[in-house]
Amino acid sequence: xxxxxxxxxxxxxxxxxxxxxxxxxxxxxxxxxxxxxxxxxxxxxxxxxxxxxxxxxxxxxxxxxxxxxxxxxxxxxxxxxxxxxxxxxxxxxxxxxxxxxxxxxxxxxxxxxxxxxxxxxxxxxxxxx
Amino acid sequence: xxxxxxxxxxxxxxxxxxxxxxxxxxxxxxxxxxxxxxxxxxxxxxxxxxxxxxxxxxxxxxxxxxxxxxxxxxxxxxxxxxxxxxxxxxxxxxxxxxxxxxxxxxxxxxxxxxxxxxxxxxxxxxxxx
Numbered sequence: 001x002x003x004x005x006x007x008x009x010x011x012x013x014x015x016x017x018x019x020x021x022x023x024x025x026x027x028x029x030x031x032x033x034x035x036x037x038x039x040x041x042x043x044x045x046x047x048x049x050x051x052x053x054x055x056x057x058x059x060x061x062x063x064x065x066x067x068x069x070x071x072x073x074x075x076x077x078x079x080x081x082x083x084x085x086x087x088x089x090x091x092x093x094x095x096x097x098x099x100x101x102x103x104x105x106x107x108x109x110x111x112x113x114x115x116x117x118x119x120x121x122x123x124x125x126x127x128x129x
Numbered sequence: 130x131x132x133x134x135x136x137x138x139x140x141x142x143x144x145x146x147x148x149x150x151x152x153x154x155x156x157x158x159x160x161x162x163x164x165x166x167x168x169x170x171x172x173x174x175x176x177x178x179x180x181x182x183x184x185x186x187x188x189x190x191x192x193x194x195x196x197x198x199x200x201x202x203x204x205x206x207x208x209x210x211x212x213x214x215x216x217x218x219x220x221x222x223x224x225x226x227x228x229x230x231x232x233x234x235x236x237x238x239x240x241x242x243x244x245x246x247x248x249x250x251x252x253x254x255x256x257x258x
Contacts, residue, residue: 005145005180005210007235009138014235016134016145051134081134106136106143 004029006036011043012113013075014106018051026062033066037073044113045070048106050081060095067099076101076116080109133158135165140172141242142204143235147180155191162195166202173242174199177235179210189224196228205230205245209238 002025007014013036015029033045045066052059067077078101090097103109131154136143142165144158162174174195181188196206207230219226232238 003180005147007177009235018134019148048136051132
């Protein structure tokens with residue numbers, strides 16, 4: 001199964017990362033995500049990384065890339081479910097996930113998006129990097 | 130990563146199956162799901178199998194088991210995103226997924242659940258097996 005599923009939830013797309021990322025899988029995900037953002041006119045992408053116990057600069061860069069691509073397609077990126085150890089590693093690696101919003105879990109991420117996108121003025125909540 | 134993440138979405142739990150299932154992973158998923166149903170007082174479990182291209186009797190039995198366990202915990206089980214080839218295989222294997230509701234995608238699954246659980250009387254929609 002060389003594809004990470006992208007679930008459409010209303011105006012948002014939800015991606016659950018649960019396998020080890022490698023180059024090709026990351027490329028496929030980026031392709032699929034950008035296509036689906038356009039196809040479904042999605043306003044945001046939620047990426048759940050709650051099962052990731054280890055994060056390296058490759059994953060960090062991939063998340064930042066997805067956020068950058070989404071932004072030019074007028075969609076926000078929210079990374080949810082990050083484990084404490086992953087947060088520590090990211091900071092130690094010097095990866096601040098610029099442009100990526102974060103939330104504790106999917107529910108909180110969706111709440112944040114609903115607030116942000118209702119008035120298009122709540123974008124200063126969360127981590128803007 | 131020997132664990133399939135379970136995402137809480139309001140009163141529902143969402144599971145995206147995207148790795149090859151083996152015995153231990155299936156057992157862990159059953160344990161985690163039943164625990165979370167109780168912990169979060171979840172009313173339903175949505176299982177997305179859109180990336181599964183092959184399904185065997187093991188997966189079929191696992192889905193039926195999850196549905197049975199959820200039912201005794203007063204939660205519904207909805208399998209979403211099944212590929213046409215998987216539906217063909219399931220029928221050919223003689224697995225009718227008794228007790229498992231199905232929907233085309235997560236959105237339709239959630240609509241179905243919202244309708245079913247609002248009046249607790251819509252349970253005849255969908256596939257009751």
